[in-house]
Amino acid sequence: MHAEVGDWIVVEALHLDGPRRRGRIVQLEHPDGTPPYVVRWTEDDRETVFFPGPEAHVEPAGGRTG
Known part of the structure; x- marks a missing residue:
């Protein structure tokens, strides 16, 4: 896994109907x-x-791909 500052990290729920977490990467x-x-x-x-x-x-932030 690779990321840049400003990208989003998304954590899928581990259990049915569990919460999906989303956060902005602010520092590497x-x-x-x-x-x-x-x-x-x-x-x-x-x-x-x-x-x-x-x-x-x-x-990725801003439509960047890859």
């Missing part, structure tokens, strides 16, 4: 864009260091 811990990421979560505006698992994916 590694210059090559690999995890962990500092993420500001939309549901509570908190920032956390996030290590994505298999239920997470990156959505």
Whole structure:
């Protein structure tokens, strides 16, 4: 997984009807864009260091692809 600052991280629910989390990547811990990421979560505006698992994916910001 690779990301840039401004990309979105989306974490799919682990259980049926569970919440889907979405947050903006605000800081990279590694210059090559690999995890962990500092993420500001939309549901509570908190920032956390996030290590994505298999239920997470990156959505590029601004229509960028790849």
